[in-house]
Amino acid sequence: MQATTPVTKRVVYDDEVVRAFSLATIIWGAVGLLVGVLVATQLSFWQANLGLPWTSYGRLRPLHTNAVIFAFVGNMMFAGVYYSTQRLLKARLASDLLSWIHFWGWQAVIVGAAITYPLGLTQSKEYAELIWPLDLLVVLVWVAFAVNFFWTLARRNERNLYVAIWFYISTIITIAVLYIVNNLQLPTSLTHSYSIFTGVQDALVQWWYGHNAVAFFLTTPILGIMYYFLPKAAGRPVYSYRLSIVHFWSLIFIYIWAGPHHLLYTALPDWAQTMGMIFSVMLWAPSWGGMLNGLLTLRGAWDKLRTDPVIKFYIVAVTFYGMSTFEGPLLSIKSVSALGHYTDWIIGHVHGGALGWNGFMAFGMLYWMVPRLWGTQLKSVRLAELHFWIATFGILLYVVSMWISGVSQGLFWRALDAEGFLKYPDFIEGLLASRFMYQMRLIGGLAYFAGALLMVGNLWATIRSGRKSTVEIEVQGYAHDGPGFWALMRGAPVLYSLAVIVLSLVLFFSGTLGSAIALAGFGVLVIAGALSIGTEKSRRSWHDLVEGHSLAFTVLVLVAILVGGLVEIVPLVVAKKDVPAQVAHADSVWAARGEYVFVQMPYSPLELEGRDIYVREGCYVCHSQMVRPFRHETLRYGEYSRAAEFIYDTPFQWGSKRTGPDLHREGGKYANLWHYLHLNDPRSTSPGSNMPAYAHLKTGRVDYGGTPGKMRALRKLGVPYQDAQIAAAGATARSQGGLIAADLAAQAVTIAPDSELVALIGYLQRLGRGPQPTAPAPAALAAREVAR
Amino acid sequence: MITVFVSLLLVVGGLVLFFVRLHAGDFDHGDRLSLLPLADDPQGGPEPEAKTQEP
Numbered sequence: 001m002q003a004t005t006p007v008t009k010r011v012v013y014d015d016e017v018v019r020a021f022s023l024a025t026i027i028w029g030a031v032g033l034l035v036g037v038l039v040a041t042q043l044s045f046w047q048a049n050l051g052l053p054w055t056s057y058g059r060l061r062p063l064h065t066n067a068v069i070f071a072f073v074g075n076m077m078f079a080g081v082y083y084s085t086q087r088l089l090k091a092r093l094a095s096d097l098l099s100w101i102h103f104w105g106w107q108a109v110i111v112g113a114a115i116t117y118p119l120g121l122t123q124s125k126e127y128a129e130l131i132w133p134l135d136l137l138v139v140l141v142w143v144a145f146a147v148n149f150f151w152t153l154a155r156r157n158e159r160n161l162y163v164a165i166w167f168y169i170s171t172i173i174t175i176a177v178l179y180i181v182n183n184l185q186l187p188t189s190l191t192h193s194y195s196i197f198t199g200v201q202d203a204l205v206q207w208w209y210g211h212n213a214v215a216f217f218l219t220t221p222i223l224g225i226m227y228y229f230l231p232k233a234a235g236r237p238v239y240s241y242r243l244s245i246v247h248f249w250s251l252i253f254i255y256i257w258a259g260p261h262h263l264l265y266t267a268l269p270d271w272a273q274t275m276g277m278i279f280s281v282m283l284w285a286p287s288w289g290g291m292l293n294g295l296l297t298l299r300g301a302w303d304k305l306r307t308d309p310v311i312k313f314y315i316v317a318v319t320f321y322g323m324s325t326f327e328g329p330l331l332s333i334k335s336v337s338a339l340g341h342y343t344d345w346i347i348g349h350v351h352g353g354a355l356g357w358n359g360f361m362a363f364g365m366l367y368w369m370v371p372r373l374w375g376t377q378l379k380s381v382r383l384a385e386l387h388f389w390i391a392t393f394g395i396l397l398y399v400v401s402m403w404i405s406g407v408s409q410g411l412f413w414r415a416l417d418a419e420g421f422l423k424y425p426d427f428i429e430g431l432l433a434s435r436f437m438y439q440m441r442l443i444g445g446l447a448y449f450a451g452a453l454l455m456v457g458n459l460w461a462t463i464r465s466g467r468k469s470t471v472e473i474e475v476q477g478y479a480h481d482g483p484g485f486w487a488l489m490r491g492a493p494v495l496y497s498l499a500v501i502v503l504s505l506v507l508f509f510s511g512t513l514g515s516a517i518a519l520a521g522f523g524v525l526v527i528a529g530a531l532s533i534g535t536e537k538s539r540r541s542w543h544d545l546v547e548g549h550s551l552a553f554t555v556l557v558l559v560a561i562l563v564g565g566l567v568e569i570v571p572l573v574v575a576k577k578d579v580p581a582q583v584a585h586a587d588s589v590w591a592a593r594g595e596y597v598f599v600q601m602p603y604s605p606l607e608l609e610g611r612d613i614y615v616r617e618g619c620y621v622c623h624s625q626m627v628r629p630f631r632h633e634t635l636r637y638g639e640y641s642r643a644a645e646f647i648y649d650t651p652f653q654w655g656s657k658r659t660g661p662d663l664h665r666e667g668g669k670y671a672n673l674w675h676y677l678h679l680n681d682p683r684s685t686s687p688g689s690n691m692p693a694y695a696h697l698k699t700g701r702v703d704y705g706g707t708p709g710k711m712r713a714l715r716k717l718g719v720p721y722q723d724a725q726i727a728a729a730g731a732t733a734r735s736q737g738g739l740i741a742a743d744l745a746a747q748a749v750t751i752a753p754d755s756e757l758v759a760l761i762g763y764l765q766r767l768g769r770g771p772q773p774t775a776p777a778p779a780a781l782a783a784r785e786v787a788r
Numbered sequence: 789m790i791t792v793f794v795s796l797l798l799v800v801g802g803l804v805l806f807f808v809r810l811h812a813g814d815f816d817h818g819d820r821l822s823l824l825p826l827a828d829d830p831q832g833g834p835e836p837e838a839k840t841q842e843p
Contacts, residue, residue: 162821245814473829500798507790515790529808720795
């Protein structure tokens with residue numbers, strides 16, 4: 001690279017957009033926590049659903065999670081990134097226009113979510129529920145953010161990128177990859193679409209995204225913020241810059257593999273589950289390395305913990321980071337997951353991360369940054385102290401009550417009596433036993449929310465007492481004297497890593513001779529590596545040079561995060577053709593030859609529309625559709641779930657929480673009348689239930705005019721609907737709905753055949769019907785297989 | 789068996805890379821960089837008020 005002469009110049013930071021993101025953090029934080037308090041109230045007192053479709057738990061829970069993740073933590077992240085990046089690079093943000101497109105675009109996404117979720121417009125993929133037009137807006141806003149950020153990197157006046165910047169780079173790159181892949185979908189209308197992935201594939205891609213939304217939206221940018229703001233507040237440099245290098249690369253490489261731990265003991269192939277578990281356990285090391293690096297930054301300054309509320313918030317935040325990153329790998333061990341999955345333990349775990357780690361980091365950052373942005377002092381340190389203690393009490397009460405509730409639920413569900421049968425066969429008993437802990441959780445959440453309100457008042461008074469300040473610095477540019485991109489890519493660590501990977505692949509896939517050659521090559525590599533120690537001539541090390549080249553650094557980050565995703569996802573995507581049930585269908589040549597095959601039948605038009613209602617009402621937030629292969633689960637629910645049964649499920653509805661029982665084998669378990677009564681008033685059939693009533697489904701009507709379009713879209717995704725089936729969709733649905741309505745009429749219930757309630761009953765009665773035999777299967781064999 | 793073997797190879801390969809780079813000084817340049825966050829902003833003045841039109 002050609003050397004340039006450093007010149008002295010003046011730089012004025014763009015803190016206006018930082019102020020805007022800070023205010024958005026404060027406002028949306030309060031809103032997100034308020035919705036959290038409301039949904040916690042609904043879980044304790046079902047009456048808080050208000051009997052309205054727009055305020056039912058299934059629709060508001062995604063609003064709460066999205067508000068906290070994307071509105072509260074998202075805005076906080078952008079404020080912190082923009083504030084610290086300018087100062088670490090000694091450069092103003094590259095484009096004021098892009099900064100404001102980023103700000104207003106993101107607020108538009110949040111407002112869009114706040115409107116669409118209560119209306120039931122959702123994809124039903126957790127933390128990715130936004131409908132496709134809003135997904136497009138997210139992508140555009142993210143591109144504006146990325147361009148602004150990398151353009152600023154290109155205009156920087158500091159040669160090396162500080163560790164915080166590395167974490168920001170990994171966030172921008174990885175979230176872009178995750179968000180785009182997980183939201184690949186086929187629209188059927190302005191507000192409705194189908195994921196291009198189905199069943200097991202959809203589940204894997206979703207949790208690859210879902211887990212890494214935690215990793216790269218809620219963790220890596222906040223770690224970057226920690227690496228900037230914690231030393232700043234402590235007045236001490238980070239404990240170990242060396243450790244931060246190891247922390248960064250190991251964390252981003254390992255994190256991306258861990259997604260399948262959300263799917264342990266499901267129908268996901270066992271190798272993927274095991275891989276997810278192993279990499280999750282490996283995460284212990286880098287996570288705790290980062291936590292210790294943060295905590296030890298306070299060495300020699302621990303006295304500030306007594307007097308400075310900012311340090312208090314940071315230290316508790318980092319401690320919660322340590323707790324959460326201990327608990328996460330623990331829960332990823334298969335035997336622990338068997339107990340904890342689907343229970344409130346997971347809820348406690350995520351709130352420890354979101355409120356303890358992210359929330360406290362946000363509070364500490366705001367208390368430190370807002371007075372400086374408005375050129376004044378914090379209005380009341382005592383109020384900030386009070387906020388700290390109330391919030392700490394709140395989050396501890398919340399997490400502990402969920403731990404107790406969750407472990408109790410896990411033990412309750414698996415308890416068997418002396419004869420080997422379920423000790424507590426009625427699911428509702430466990431819910432009733434959890435009620436007290438739900439109320440404790442509500443108190444904890446209220447305390448945390450009250451603390452946040454104190455902060456809102458305190459910061460508002462602070463802002464009113466000051467005036468917006470501008471920061472202008474004089475900087476000296478630096479000489480671009482490092483090697484170019486390709487020279488860095490040919491560096492010894494890159495070539496060595498490539499060689500090890502190639503040798504591993506040869507060893508894995510070749511025979512004896514190939515393995516012998518690979519092992520010999522590996523031996524040569526190790527010896528060459530050992531001999532190379534101390535021979536490097538450059539005065540600057542390779543990593544030092546890479547830190548000075550933002551493109552090279554970004555490409556290496558991209559490679560590091562792509563490896564895990566490709567290894568886990570590609571085999572499942574290409575394995576699609578090997579699922580026999582998807583190859584054959586009812587009019588296949590086998591049937592024509594008089595031979596029978598077992599095939600998974602697509603949903604009928606009525607069931608398809610009923611499924612969309614199930615998705616719209618957010619049933620998946622409380623009910624799973626995945627019976628795990630445990631005796632206590634098969635006793636309670638029926639045969640364990642198999643991958644082939646989900647090949648036409650898009651989006652998949654496996655769920656991640658059982659506030660209510662699993663529904664995968666619900667079909668045929670109860671009469672239509674039971675479902676009618678249950679949906680109309682859950683407590684009429686399940687006394688003590690906290691499920692919202694869905695009486696509005698009686699009067700809602702299904703528009704079958706849109707059904708053929710949905711079936712055509714699904715056919716493009718591989719569902720074997722025939723032209724005749726699509727043409728007759730409306731009539732078929734009305735006919736099937738008529739049968740259900742007639743059955744209910746025989747029991748003195750009058751309901752329209754095209755009501756939403758009938759469609760939902762049609763879907764629920766279909767659930768769990770596995771592959772069916774095509775004619776002419778021998779009757780006895782067919783009956784046996786159907787029974788399975 | 790082969791899976792275990794490949795895993796061991798990757799682990800050993802990773803450890804060799806780490807120690808070689810440790811000796812190459814990849815982790816030794818952070819003294820100045822770790823001080824970057826500690827630089828304070830110069831005392832910033834308030835933004836100028838929007839000018840009002842004199843009657």
